[in-house]
Structures are given as C-alpha cells and as structure tokens.
Amino acid sequence: MIDIRQMRYFVALAETLHFGRAAERLHISQPPLSRQIAALEKELGVRLLERGSRRATLTHAGRRFLEDARAVLAAYDQACRNARLADLGELxxxxxxxxxxxxxxxxxxxxxxxxxxxxxxxxxxxxxxxxxxxxxxxxxxxxxxxxxxxxxxxxxxxxxLHEERLCLALNPGHRLAGKAAVGPEDLPGEPLIAAPAEAVPTLHDAIVRYFRSGGIEPSFRLEAQLQQTVVSLVAEGLGIALVPASMSRIGYPDVVFRELEDAPSVAxxxxxxxxxxxxxxxxxxxxxxxxxx
Amino acid sequence: MIDIRQMRYFVALAETLHFGRAAERLHISQPPLSRQIAALEKELGVRLLERGSRRATLTHAGRRFLEDARAVLAAYDQACRNARLADLGELxxxxxxxxxxxxxxxxxxxxxxxxxxxxxxxxxxxxxxxxxxxxxxxxxxxxxxxxxxxxxxxxxxxxxLHEERLCLALNPGHRLAGKAAVGPEDLPGEPLIAAPAEAVPTLHDAIVRYFRSGGIEPSFRLEAQLQQTVVSLVAEGLGIALVPASMSRIGYPDVVFRELEDAPSVAxxxxxxxxxxxxxxxxxxxxxxxxxx
DNA sequence: CGGATCCATACCCGTTCGGTATCATGATCG
DNA sequence: CGATCATGATACCGAACGGGTATGGATCCG
The missing domain is CATH 3.40.190.10 (Periplasmic binding protein-like II)
Structure with a gap:
C-alpha cells in the first residue's frame, strides 16, 4: 500500500533530485529512502525518476506524480488542520x-x-x-x-446579556405626552398595543405586572408580534404601548417616548x-x- | 504519523457507524480497527466519534474530517491513477x-x-x-x-505517412492550360514560383531534379514559403508552379492544375x-x- | 436478571521500517 | 588513463507497528 510517507519522500526527492540530500532533509538515512522510492515505483508500476550517477531526473510520469502528490499532501494537511479547528470550534x-x-x-x-x-x-x-x-x-x-x-x-x-427598562410610547398628541414621567395610575383604560402573550410571554407578563402593581388592569386593544410594528401602530394613534427603551433610539416619526416611574425591566x-x-x-x-x- | 490507511478506516467506519461491520468491509477484524481509530484520534488530538453502546455517532469534528478525508483519498487515488496513465502516455x-x-x-x-x-x-x-x-x-x-x-x-x-505527386498550377489563360499533361520539355523559360530551398529543401530539390531530368534549368521568379501563397500568386498570373497534388483539392479561383508526365512525388x-x-x-x-x- | 451485542484491551506473531556496513558504477582529476 | 570520489543499491539487524485471537467490561433487550 502506498503511503503518505512515501509521497512525502518522493516530493522531497523530486525537489532535490538527490537521494542523499533528500534523505537528510527527511531526517532519515539514504538507504531507506532508496528503498521507499523503489517500493513506490514498484507499487505504481511506474518509473518516476531516471537515476543518473551524478543526479536524478524526473520522468514525465514522475513530474505528473509530483504535482498530484503535492495536492494529496496539501489535502492531507488541510484535513488534519481542519479536524483540530473543528474540534476547537474555530471551524x-x-x-x-x-x-x-x-x-x-x-x-x-x-x-x-x-x-x-x-x-x-x-x-x-x-x-x-x-x-x-x-x-x-x-x-x-x-x-x-x-x-x-x-x-x-x-x-x-x-x-x-442585556437589560433595559420599558418606557411608554405615545402619539405626540396624546394627553400624557406633556408629562415627563408616567406611572400606572395615569394609565387606567388606556388602549394598549402589545405583543401577544403566546408570542412574547416575558414582555407581556412584565407589562401586566406593572399595571397590577398600580392596582390597574391593562386593557389590550391591538396585538402585533414585533416591537417595531407596535411602535408603528402607536404612531398611527391607535393606542399606547410599553416597549423596551432601545426602541426610542430608532427615529420613529409621530411617536414620543416617556419614562415610566419604577419602570419594569426586561432582560x-x-x-x-x-x-x-x-x-x-x-x-x-x-x-x-x-x-x- | 497519520496514514492513508487510517483515513480509509475512518471513512469506512463513518459510513457504517459500526466497528464490526466497518472492519468486515475493510477485511480486517474489529480490534485493529478500534486501535487504528483510537490512534488516529490521539494523533489528531480530536475525538471523531462518540461511542454509544449500540452505535457510534460522528462528532462535529468527525463530520468535518470525514469530508476532508474523502477528499484526501480521492486525490490519492487520482494521483496513483494519473501516474500510471502518464507512464502509458495516456495523460x-x-x-x-x-x-x-x-x-x-x-x-x-x-x-x-x-x-x-x-x-x-x-x-x-x-x-x-x-x-x-x-x-x-x-x-x-x-x-x-x-x-x-x-x-x-x-x-x-x-x-x-503520405506520398503525393506534384502537379502543375497554371493561370487559366496560360498557353499550357489547354494541354492535358505537361512534361519538362514544355517548360523552358517559364517563370517559376516556389518555396525557397532554405525553407523547404525537399520540395525545392524535387522540382529542380524534375526540370533537369528533361535537360532544362528551372528559372525561379518568386519565392514564398507556403504552398497556399504560391498558388495564390499563380492565380494572379505571376508565373507557374509545381505543387503537391493535394493543393488542387482546394477550390482556388483562377487556377487550373495539370498533370505532369512522370510526375515526381514528395513524401x-x-x-x-x-x-x-x-x-x-x-x-x-x-x-x-x-x-x- | 440473564443473554446478546459491541467496543476496548491484552498478548502474540509476522511484516516493515529505519539504521549501519558495504558494494557497484560512473564521473572527475592529476 | 588509472586512482579517487560521489552516489545510489543491496545486505543484514534490531525495533516498531500492524493484524490476528482471546477476553473483558459496558449497555441494551427480553
């Protein structure tokens, strides 16, 4: 069976065209190299080098095999490297x-x-x-x-990873838009826009709890799954919403954001x-x- | 050193996910397979399979290595095949x-x-x-x-490879165009178009010998290296030419071809x-x- | 809980690999 | 032109490695 080692040997020999020097480069002595090359040629049934007494020369088949052997070795090294990288989670x-x-x-x-x-x-x-x-x-x-x-x-x-307070999103014309900070007691009966409990339970729960902490039952009017949609509906004047504070950083027209007293936070x-x-x-x-x- | 063999073993194992069956497919017994796989994993420093008691499963790194090992084996087989083909002159x-x-x-x-x-x-x-x-x-x-x-x-x-007679190329208006066959004796003084002796010595010599066999000295008028050019110059009425008969098969306008008596041939x-x-x-x-x- | 299945380990033997010593051959140089 | 040198091939030896059989340990199944 032809071996990776024999390919390495052959490439080294093909690059030096000198058994002694190639053996040195491979950190083995010359006779094993001669034998391995001979075994390789025998296995392939192909003469790869013409041995001159002063230097060896590659045959045509040898030149071809040099290219291919280099490709094999490259694929081989790649495979080993990739396995290690994959194991480390880098690939x-x-x-x-x-x-x-x-x-x-x-x-x-x-x-x-x-x-x-x-x-x-x-x-x-x-x-x-x-x-x-x-x-x-x-x-x-x-x-x-x-x-x-x-x-x-x-x-x-x-x-x-991250924690942020909820804030109140209002249409600019809303009666609460003038207040700097708003508490639950300001909100009874306000039509709420929020994500449905089935889709975003954590946020939904936080909103309900906040209302109830002020003794008030929230009245949900519209549901939308994405916070961006919720804010867009607020902009349209369809209600108010409690949304994560990061939503205020997006430049929505026709929406103002107000702080909540004792604002709940979501993580x-x-x-x-x-x-x-x-x-x-x-x-x-x-x-x-x-x-x- | 990781071996081609170990890669073959691993691929077989990865394809069966069963040490016993893989060993069978590889025509070896199960223990050497276990040991080779273990050696491979140790060499790579990477666990390639998770051994369940009922069946083995590839790890992520193992999946990666399977792909790469297949690529290595393909390149390897290719290299061996190519060497043989190159040696036979088929590649x-x-x-x-x-x-x-x-x-x-x-x-x-x-x-x-x-x-x-x-x-x-x-x-x-x-x-x-x-x-x-x-x-x-x-x-x-x-x-x-x-x-x-x-x-x-x-x-x-x-x-x-091939032998063909020379024939005479003439402008249709030439005085000899009416004759069926022409000999050297018909040609004294005719302005000849031919390839130069330095470029096409064999043909040039054949033409000279043919003229001299009739006791006539050829008078070369124009030289061109390619037979196609020679015939084109004949078409233009610049002279006559002795050209290989195969030139007559090309449809040149304003040129007629006539047989030569005892025509010389070129190989x-x-x-x-x-x-x-x-x-x-x-x-x-x-x-x-x-x-x- | 007993048997079956499957992989790992222990141990043995034959092959192979690498090392040293030596030979055969062809180039080089006085 | 013959002695010398360089180079690759061959012979032989000890160590390492691969494959085989026997067996152990873990897990799954009835």
Whole structure:
C-alpha cells in the first residue's frame, strides 16, 4: 500500500533530485529512502525518476506524480488542520436564533465580535418570535438563541446579556405626552398595543405586572408580534404601548417616548442546551460573556 | 504519523457507524480497527466519534474530517491513477510541429484519431516551415514533427505517412492550360514560383531534379514559403508552379492544375528523436502507423 | 436478571521500517 | 588513463507497528 510517507519522500526527492540530500532533509538515512522510492515505483508500476550517477531526473510520469502528490499532501494537511479547528470550534457551522428586537440591541455587536475572532465559522442567523426560540433550541434547531429571559427551564441554560427598562410610547398628541414621567395610575383604560402573550410571554407578563402593581388592569386593544410594528401602530394613534427603551433610539416619526416611574425591566438572554455538542457553541458563548466558556 | 490507511478506516467506519461491520468491509477484524481509530484520534488530538453502546455517532469534528478525508483519498487515488496513465502516455502533453501544407493532408485526420483515442493528452500543434522542424525536434522543442521527408539524419527517426505527386498550377489563360499533361520539355523559360530551398529543401530539390531530368534549368521568379501563397500568386498570373497534388483539392479561383508526365512525388514523414522519453510520443507514433509502436 | 451485542484491551506473531556496513558504477582529476 | 570520489543499491539487524485471537467490561433487550 502506498503511503503518505512515501509521497512525502518522493516530493522531497523530486525537489532535490538527490537521494542523499533528500534523505537528510527527511531526517532519515539514504538507504531507506532508496528503498521507499523503489517500493513506490514498484507499487505504481511506474518509473518516476531516471537515476543518473551524478543526479536524478524526473520522468514525465514522475513530474505528473509530483504535482498530484503535492495536492494529496496539501489535502492531507488541510484535513488534519481542519479536524483540530473543528474540534476547537474555530471551524464549522453555528445556527443562532434571535427575536427580531435583538437585532436592535445585542445581535449586531455580538455577531461582529464573533465573526472577527472566528472567521471560519459559518453563522446562520434566523429571526423568530421568542416563544418559538426556546422550543427550537431544545429541539436542536438552533445552537443558541437570543431572546427575552424566559425564566429557568429544564435542559436549557441561559445567560443574561442585556437589560433595559420599558418606557411608554405615545402619539405626540396624546394627553400624557406633556408629562415627563408616567406611572400606572395615569394609565387606567388606556388602549394598549402589545405583543401577544403566546408570542412574547416575558414582555407581556412584565407589562401586566406593572399595571397590577398600580392596582390597574391593562386593557389590550391591538396585538402585533414585533416591537417595531407596535411602535408603528402607536404612531398611527391607535393606542399606547410599553416597549423596551432601545426602541426610542430608532427615529420613529409621530411617536414620543416617556419614562415610566419604577419602570419594569426586561432582560435579553442567550440560551442554549448544555447537551449541545457543537464545538463552535463554546466560543460563541464565550464571546457572549458566559462565564466558564 | 497519520496514514492513508487510517483515513480509509475512518471513512469506512463513518459510513457504517459500526466497528464490526466497518472492519468486515475493510477485511480486517474489529480490534485493529478500534486501535487504528483510537490512534488516529490521539494523533489528531480530536475525538471523531462518540461511542454509544449500540452505535457510534460522528462528532462535529468527525463530520468535518470525514469530508476532508474523502477528499484526501480521492486525490490519492487520482494521483496513483494519473501516474500510471502518464507512464502509458495516456495523460500528459505532446507538442507536434508540422509544415503548414500538412494541415491539408495528414494532420487533421491524424489529430482527430489521436485525440479520440487519447483524450487526456493535451496536444500542442505548431506550424513552422520544414527546414526549422527537424532542428526543432532535435532540440527537443517538439516531440514529433510532420514535414516533407528530409532524408536520413543522425538522431532522428522518421516514418513515411503520405506520398503525393506534384502537379502543375497554371493561370487559366496560360498557353499550357489547354494541354492535358505537361512534361519538362514544355517548360523552358517559364517563370517559376516556389518555396525557397532554405525553407523547404525537399520540395525545392524535387522540382529542380524534375526540370533537369528533361535537360532544362528551372528559372525561379518568386519565392514564398507556403504552398497556399504560391498558388495564390499563380492565380494572379505571376508565373507557374509545381505543387503537391493535394493543393488542387482546394477550390482556388483562377487556377487550373495539370498533370505532369512522370510526375515526381514528395513524401510526408513523421519524424522524432528516438531518445525522446515522453511516453505520449509512442501512442502518437502508433496512431501515425509507425511499426512497433 | 440473564443473554446478546459491541467496543476496548491484552498478548502474540509476522511484516516493515529505519539504521549501519558495504558494494557497484560512473564521473572527475592529476 | 588509472586512482579517487560521489552516489545510489543491496545486505543484514534490531525495533516498531500492524493484524490476528482471546477476553473483558459496558449497555441494551427480553
């Protein structure tokens, strides 16, 4: 059987055209080299070098085999290197799911940092509503997801990435637009626009709790899954909304944002299945600041 | 050192995900396979399979390595196959020089037959005047050349490919255009157009000998290297010419061809240096009908 | 809980590889 | 033109490695 070693030997010999010097370069003595080359030629059934007494010359077949052997060796080295890189999580694929809102907060910077440090990992970024994300990570559809903190869950670990207060989004003509800060007691009966509990439970719950802390029951009027849609509907004068403060940084016309007294906050987390064996997950979590990664 | 064999073993194992079955497919028993795989993993420093008690599964790094190992094996097989093909002259390069005139006689068919039978040999076809061709073959510039027979030469073998008679090319208004056949005695003083002796010695000599066989000295008026040019000059009425009969098959306007009495003939030969080691030369010569090739 | 399945380990033997010593051959030089 | 040198091939030896059989340990299944 022809060996990688024999190819290495042949390439060294073809490059020096001198058995002694080639053997030296290979850190073996000359006779084994002669024998290995002879064995290679015999195995191939092809004479690769013409031995002159002063120097050897490649035959046509030898020239051809030199090129091909170099290609084999390159592929071989590549394969070994890639296996190690893949094991370290520096090479491979990583699929990340995230709620659309995170595209305005942590996703861009985190992605940028990760791809800068791990350029060989292909990242697949997919947007989804938060309630689907955690199920997807459990099902193995995503290696990690970025979403509002869903609380503790079996088989899923999570790490807090980002926290922001909710604020009030109003149409500029609204009666509360003149106030600097607003509390729950200012809001009874106000038509609310918010994401449905089934799609974004964490945020929905935070809003309900905030209202109830002031002894008030919220009255939801319109539902939309994305915060961007919610704010657009506010701009249209269809109601008010409690949205993450980062939404105020986007330049929406016909919307003003007001602080809430004792504003509730929502956290972004990165969540993953600890049993997930994708080696690229670890560097990603490290980049996200997860301790011990 | 990681071995081609270990890669083969790994691919077989990755394809069956079963040590016993993979070993069977490899015609070895299971323990050596286990050991080789373990050695491979140790060498790489990477776990490639997760051994379940019922079946094994590839790790991410293992999946990657499977792809790369397949690529290595493919390159390896390719290299071995190519070496054998190159040695048989079925793969490689062949440079053929030929006189332009042969493009109308033997070159097209010979080339077609050769490329049909030996599709992996890249042929480099180069036109040149006959006097340069034989020097070029001696210098190694061409592996073989096709030209008028230059006679025996040191270090060059030749084989006759094709023989054709010379005929007379005339302007239709010429006084001899009415004769069916012409002999040397009809030609004294006629202004001749022909290739120069330095460029096409064989043909030039044949023409001179033919005239002298009738006791006449030829009077050369114009010289051009290519037979096509010679005939074009005849069409223009600048003189007469003795050209290979195959020129008459090309539809030149304003030229008529007449047979010569006791017409001299010129041979096309393929010529090569017997010391030439290009394996592709032999099949080419075989295709050209050279005996013993 | 017992048997079956499957991979890992232990041990043996034959092959192969690399090393040293030496030979055959062709180039080089006085 | 013959002595010398350089180079690759061959002979032989000891160590390493690969493959084989026997067996152990873990897990799954009925």
């Amino acid at each position: 491979g694929e990583l699929s990340i799911g995230f709620m659309m809102h995170a595209a305005y907060t942590v996703v861009p910077r985190l992605t940028r940092r990760f791809v800068d440090k791990h350029p060989l990992v292909r990242i697949e970024l997919r947007e989804a509503v938060p309630s689907l994300l955690v199920d997807a990570v459990l099902a193995g559809r995503f290696d990690a997801v970025i979403t509002f903190d869903p609380g503790p869950m079996r088989g899923v670990a999570a790490h807090r 972004h987390v990165v969540a993953w299945r600890p049993a997930n064996l994708n080696p690229a997950l670890r560097p990603f979590l490290a980049e996200a600041g997860v301790p011990g990664m | 490689g390069e062949l440079s053929i020089g030929f006189m332009m005139h042969a493009a109308y006689t033997v070159v097209p068919r010979l080339t077609r037959r050769f490329v049909d039978k030996h599709p992996l040999v890249r042929i480099e076809l180069r036109e040149a005047v006959p006097s340069l061709l034989v020097d070029a073959v001696l210098a190694g510039r061409f592996d073989a050349v096709i030209t008028f027979d230059p006679g025996p030469m040191r270090g060059v073998a030749a084989h006759r 096309h030969v393929v010529a090569w240096r017997p010391a030439n080691l290009n394996p592709a030369l032999r099949p080419f010569l075989a295709e050209a009908g050279v005996p013993g090739m």
